[in-house]
Amino acid sequence: MKATRSTRRFNVLLVEDNPGDIRLAREALAQLGMPVDLEIKTSGAEALAYLHREGDYRGAPRPDLVLLDLNLPQMDGRVMLEVMRQDAVLQPIPVVVLTASRSMDDISSLYKASANCFFTKPMNYDDYVQVLEHILNYWLPLSQTACGDDS
Amino acid sequence: MVLIGALAYLGWMMSWRPLVSVSSDYFPIAPGAALSFVLLGGTVSANIVWPESKTVRYVSSVLMLVLFLLLAYLIIEYLADLQSSIEYSLFKTDDKFLGISTVRMSPLAGTGFILCVLATMSFLAPMKYNQIIKASVVSAFLAATLGVFTMLGYIYNAPLLYGGDVRPMALLAALSFVLLGLSIILSAGPDYWPLSTMVGDATASRLLRAFLPLTIGIILLLGFFEAYSLSTWIPDSPALSIGTTAIFAIIIFSFIIGRISKSIGGSIDRAERKRQEAEENLRTLFDSSSDAIFINDPDGNLIDVNTTASDMLGYSKNQILSLDMSGIIDPAFAGGLQASKEKLSKEGRAVFESKYRGKNGASFPVEVSAKRIEFGGRTVNLITARDITERKKAEAFETSFGRMLETSISEIYIFDAGTLRFLLVNRGARENLGYEMNELRRMTPLDLKPEFTAETFAQLIEPLRNGERETVLITTYHQRKDGTRYDVEVHIQLSDYELRPAFIAFILDITEQKKTERALIESEKKYRSLFESMNEGFAFHRILTDSENKPVDSVFLEVNDAFEKFTGLNRKEILNKRVTEVFPRIQDIQPDLIETYGEVAQTGKERKFEMYFQPLDKWFSISSYSPQPGYFVAIFNDISERIASEQAQKQLIDALAASNAELQQFAYVASHDLQEPLRMVASYVQLLEKRYGKMLDSDARDYIWFAADGASRMQTLINDLLEFSRVETQGKPFLPVDTNHILKTALANLEAAISDNGARVTSDPLPDVYADASQLTQVFQNLISNSLKFHKKEIPPRIHVSAQQTAGEWLFSVADNGLGIDSRYSEHVFTIFKRLHGREEYPGTGIGLSICKRIVERHGGRIWFESTPGNGSTFFFTMPTKGNVQE
Structure with a gap:
């Protein structure tokens, strides 16, 4: 089966509090030129509200992918992941964890919490762009498959 | 009597008659006789008054001898019928009485005088001549009898009795003889006849005393009566006179004999009764003696035995009498008695031991006392025998x-x-x-x-x-x-x-x-001094229990100097006091204390424990044992200082652990949180160079490069630091691992570097050890990596890994032929981030050996190196063998 290039745009939720990283993600996405709308939430609570379409986020689109930073103020990324995995609606949304940690403890605990993927944030920009490209290519149905259509 | 003689002699001197004769009808006393009376009376009197005087006796003896010779001469004169008497020459007078010269004394008087002189021997002779004294007293008796007869002659008017026709004796002289004789008899005492028959308790003496005076008196009276009646009343009828006398005599003698019969017969009857009583008493005594008594004749025939004897032997009395001594004495012992028998017959008595055999056949020892006595008119042996079985x-x-x-x-x-x-x-x-x-x-x-x-x-x-x-x-x-x-x-x-x-x-x-005792004293001294000088406190207690035998208190019995030092208590003040007296609140504060000691004292089980003693605010290490039930000894040391130092140490360790944990947390946090900004620096420096590099000059691009390089190195440092901290935080439990396998893994990891350098790595067979496999891998990897890195130019690295067992541990070595390390840096090389070489020359942060050291030390080993610069180096590290592993 030949993958056809989809014309629809994808919605990716980035949960990240560091403005440097947010900018870096925007720069990288821009460089990649992918049809991705990046929604930014700087805290776990806000991100969960968005996901649950609570308050101002009534009618907000359901993200195709969540990019989650672990070191978040107030609500830790790990907690947020657990909440999502216990929610029937949010449970299927793939979550890719991006973190500076290389600790094996961190990594294994995240997989136990059913993170779909784990990435250590690369030290330089080029690597970052490359990693982001791999993630998006892998997790987003950029090449439409039969099972990828959720509409 | 002396007086009579003296008066008579005076009468002669003065020729006054009434003095020399009692009556004018009687014959006068001769002057010689009167003188003799004076001498004899004086001698007798003097010797009675002064019986001990020798002078008196000597003078008396001489006088008596002279008088005896004179009187003897007088008697010879009479016998020879000489007329020229010496008396005529002595007394010049021709006085005559009835035609007879009165000057010469009568021969009868002379005989009387001789008897009297002899009688004086009774006190002049020495006492030892008993026979002479006896004879003298008899002489006195004869003299007195002579006097009596003469006096009777006068009384009965029968001149024949006082001299007859020869020459009569004067009445006065006769009286003097009676007196003189009696005096001598009395003075000789009752031991001599005739007085001896008169005195004493003997029946004969009594009878004599009773009847002699009476008989003599009556006969005298009868004689006088007859003489008088014959001459006065009935001179013509002698038959009547004799008949009257006979009648008187019959009456008088009947009376006397009646008295005698009554007196003698009664006393004989009484004596017989007494004899019978005595015999009965004697028999009773005989029988009641606790000793057996046998009486036998010298031939050995038994005459009598007492009841004790029959009791002792078990035979009847008659049986014993028929047996005789030979049947009683144990035949086995009979032979030994010969000497005793001989002694008995020779000395009359013998005491000896013998053996008798009774009816039951058993013989027993006896002590025998045999004595030869007169019994019933014959000689017998009195044998008393005593059973001495018990005494033996x-x-x-x-x-x-x-x-x-x-x-x-x-x-x-x-x-x-x-x-x-x-x-x-x-x-x-x-x-x-x-x-x-x-x-x-x-x-x-x-x-x-x-x-x-x-x-x-x-x-x-x-x-x-x-x-x-x-x-x-x-x-x-x-x-x-x-x-x-x-x-x-x-x-x-x-x-x-x-x-x-x-x-x-x-x-x-x-x-x-x-x-x-000497040993004890020595030991006591030794132990006393040990006891006193020992550093440990010593306290000996007796436990006190309640009614349920539950220990409730104890008493201090002994403590030593160290005890006083440790507790500050004075021995004198606490000995024999109860613990609760010394520490009143002890039971409330530490109720388990007495319980513990009580258990020791009651079970005898030794206890060793450490205890905080609140009343003294001290820690003691105590060893308690029980030397005997109910007592315990506590030997203790003050360990307050040790406890304090232990506590301080523990605090330090806790603080260190906390600090370590904080440090690890820091390292972890640092590695995370430092990465973020570093990543920003690196990413944006790169983005800057990427977007604007073409617009910048070469200087600006150099700056960006330095910034990027700094960020990169900082990241390496952070990662190394993180890895270093993970040795502790990410360490795994020690498990048995095969070092050969570990080495293989390490070499696999280094495969690229090995082949790049053309290195050759060899190894000896390696042991199994207990270790964290990944960490041990890292040790080998780091060490070999170093050897690969610091090799000499143009010389390919050669590396050899070996291991050998030493005391309790394995000694691993990784030897190379590389550059070698100056020993100055022996400590330096293991310090984190210390580098010995320029970064350009040998890249690296210098964390490798620090991590090795940390891993080896975590495993309880040591790590060091030996090296000669330019000649390669050998790194050694040890791993404890199993059993010495401590995690």
Whole structure:
């Protein structure tokens, strides 16, 4: 089966509090030129509200992918992941964890919490762009498959 | 009498008749006779008044001898019928009475005088000539009898009786003879005849006293009556006179004989009764004697035996009498009695021991006392026999016991309870003391025991005297005769010895005891000094329990110097006090304390424990044991300082652990949180170069490069630091691992570097060790990596890994042929981030060896190196063998 290039745009939720990283993600996405709308939430609570379409986020689109930073103020990324995995609606949304940690403890605990993927944030920009490209290519149905259509 | 003689002599001198004759009808006394009377009377009187005077006796003897010679001459004159008497020449007078010259004395008077002179021998002769004295008294009696007859002649008017026709004796002279004779008889005393027959209790004497005066008096009276009646009333009828006399005589003699019969017959009857009573008493005595009595004749035929004898032998009296002694004496013993029999017949008595055999056939020892006596008019043997079976037994016991006492090497003393003088001291004691028994008999225990005075010794034995105690025990010393001393333990008790109360003192087995005691004293000294000088506190307690035998308190019995030092308590103030007295609140504060000690004292189980003792605010390490049930000893040390230092150490360790944990947390946090900004720096520096690099000059691009390089190195440092901290935080448990396998993994990881350098890595067979496999891999990897890195140019690295077992650990070595390391850097190389070489020359942060050190130390090993710069280096590290692993 030949993958056809989809014309629809994808919605990716980035949960990240560091403005440097947010900018870096925007720069990288821009460089990649992918049809991705990046929604930014700087805290776990806000991100969960968005996901649950609570308050101002009534009618907000359901993200195709969540990019989650672990070191978040107030609500830790790990907690947020657990909440999502216990929610029937949010449970299927793939979550890719991006973190500076290389600790094996961190990594294994995240997989136990059913993170779909784990990435250590690369030290330089080029690597970052490359990693982001791999993630998006892998997790987003950029090449439409039969099972990828959720509409 | 002297007076009569003297007066008569005076009368002659003065020629006054009434003085020389009683009546003018009577014949006058001759002057010689009167003089003789004076001399004899004087002699007798003087000797009665002064019986002891020798002078009197001497003078008397001379006078009597002269008088005797004169009188003897007079008698010869008469016998020769000489007329020229010396009296005529002495007394110039021709006085005549009835035609007879009165100057010459009558021959009868002369005989009387001779008898009287002889009679004076009764007191002039020495006492030892008993026969002479007896004869003298008889002479006196004859003289007196002569006087009596003469006087009778005068009274009965019968001149024949007083001299007849020859020459009569004067009445006065006759009276004088009677008096003189009686005086001598009386003065000689009742021991001599005739007085001896008159005095005393003998029946004969009594009868004589009763009837002699009466008979003499009556006969005199009868004679006088007859003489008078014959001459006066009936001179013509002698038949009537004789008949009257006969009638009188019959009456008088009937009366006398009646009296005599009554007196003698009555006394004979009484005597017979008494004899019978006495015989009965004697028989009773005979039979009731506790000794058997046998009476036999010298031929051995038994005459009589008492009931004790039949009881003793079990035979009847008649059986014994028929048996005779030969049937009683044990035949086996009979032969031994010959000497005793001979002694009995020779000396009349014998005491000996024999053996009798009774009816039951058993023989028994007897003590026999045989005596030859006159009995019932014949000579017999009186044999008394006493059963001495018991005595023999006692003697045998005493003999053997006495010998035992005597020969015992223990010292035994017996001393009188009153005088305390020794009665018996056995040989052991005598030999030790050096005194003889005869010396000891004059001594008392005080002479041997210098420690005692009479008072203290009396106090010592008082409890024995008053019965409070049966024995007293003292420890003192005895002083020998030579002055040396020895220690003794004396047991004294009150008993008796030879039937009088006596103390017996035993000193048992003193030789061994002294030896033991000396050893004990030495040991006591030794242990006492040890006890006093030991550093540990010592307390000896007796436990006190309640009614349910539950320990509730204890009493201090002994403590040592160290105890006083540790507790600050004074021995004198606490000994014999209860613990609750010394520490009143102890039961509330530490109720388990007495419980613990109580358990030790009651179960005898030793306990060792450490305890905080609140009342003294001290820690003690205590070892408690029970030397005997109900008692315990606590030996303890003050460990307050040690506990304090331990606590300080623990605090330090806790603080260190906390600090370590914080440090690890820091390292972790740093590695995370430092990465973020670093990543920003690196990413944006790169983005800057990427977007604007073409617009910038070369200087600006250099700056960006330095910034990027710095960020990159900083990231390496952070990662190394993180890895370093993970040695502890990410460490795995130690498990048995094969080092050969570990090495293989490490080499695999380094495969690229090995092949790049053309290196050759060899190894000996390696052991299994307990380790964290990944960490041990890292150690080998880092060490080999270093060797690969610091190799000499142009010389490919050669690396050899080996291991050898040493005491308790494995010694691993990784040797190379590389650059070598100056020993100055021996510590330096293991310090984190220390580098010995320029970064350009040998890249790296210098964390590798630090991590090796940390891993090896985590495993309980050490790491070091030996190297000669330019000649390669060898890194050594140790891993404990199994059993010495500590995690």
